[in-house]
Amino acid sequence: MAPETNNPERRRSNRPPAQYAHVIGWGMAVPDTILTNDDLAAIVETNDEWIRTRTGIRERRIASDRDSAATLGHRAAQRALEVANLLPTDIDMIIVATSTPEHIFPSTASLIQDWLGASNAGAFDLSAACSGFVYAVSLAAQSIMAGGIKSALVIGSETMSRVLDWQDRSTCILFGDGAGAIVLGASDEEGGIMSSVLRSDGAGHDLLAIPTNNTRNLNGHKLGKMYMHGGEVFKFATRVVDESIRQTVEKAGLQLSDINLVIPHQANHRILQTAAKKLNIGMDRFVSNVERYGNTSAASIPIALCEALEQGRIKDGDHLVMVGFGGGLSWAAMCLKWGVPETLFQPSAPFGRQRRQATYVLANLRSRINRLRRRVNRWLELLFSTKKTPTNSR
DSSP states (O other), rough: OGGGGGOHHHHTTTTOOOOOOEEEEEEOOOOOOOEHHHHHHHSSSHHHHHHHHOOOOEEEOOOOOOOOHHHHHHHHHHHHHHHOOOGGGGOEEEEEEEESSSSSSHHHHHHHHHHHTTTOEEEEEEEOOOGGGHHHHHHHHHHTTSSSOOOEEEEEEEEEGGOOOOHHHHHTBBEEEEEEEEEEEEEESSEEEEEEEEOGGGGGSSSSSSOOOTOOOOOOOOOTEEEEHHHHHHHHHHHHHHHHHHHHHHHTTTOGGOOOOOEOSSSHHHHHHHHHOOOOOOGBBOOOOOOOOOOOOOHHHHHHHHHHHHOOOOOTEEEEEEEETTTTTEEEEEEEOOOOOOOOOTOOOOOHEEEEEEEHHHHHHHHHHHHHHHHHHHHHHHHHHHHHHHHOOO
């Protein structure tokens, strides 16, 4: 008789059951300061009509000195955990999609992990510009579906105003700041993330970029400031939005007519109109809030998702498509079936909110104690090393 481990039926029975990755929490955070087109006209040569007719943007949010990609992402994450009714310690993975981190390292995700008290979570940043959020959700969902983790917090957070040249009319009129987050949870109930398409064309790397100290040749561009060849990016975007939506819908086994809502990256209202026309889909099936927030890069899709939910535009059983495009050049699309499984919905978990607040307080206290401990240790090391230094003899 063949060994039991070679039995196909036995091998199949040892495989983990099928897991689906569902969106079970969501939240957003934007700065309080609003910069209108009229405000911009006092900074750079432009006017409200010129901006609105070319982009659809009327105003955008601008980060204060107290805001950063980490602080905005932290606020959005707390709200997403509130909706999911999970404790930070329930989270296995935190991914932050951002092009404007506080540091090259440590990651923005690590800062947020510390502030939340998500002591069981791995944390890292993902850099894919305006496509980053869809990339990050795809990566987290694959980890859940493979059985590696049970839950993930995915955040898109940006302070684009910090990397703008405010004398460059082609870019400074477009961008704003903000953050959005979702919680993904594992379930054996079918639905959630159905398919994704991730693509890149590095040959277009010089069309949209932010040079750093490691840039080999600035080619006349400013260090740390964004530049963009708008016409080329526009043509790229109108092509890939159409293509990638069709690809991810087909990959999910659906038709375009099955899609209830498209949640695109909010770059330019004209791009959305062109995509809708190519897909033969009415603009009423597209989410657009670019008028009030401008282009918030990796944060734009989760912010748009949160607002669509607040407006009652998303219902259980709806099929949604999220699509992003931007620097890289990169683009990504994802299809999902909306609905929080009953097994994951905990509307009345005892003292859930109080326990979350206690976790945040304890996390803050622990972080302060650890920093103080390291500071004291460094001081003691310096003190003892000075005492051990021999004095010069005559």
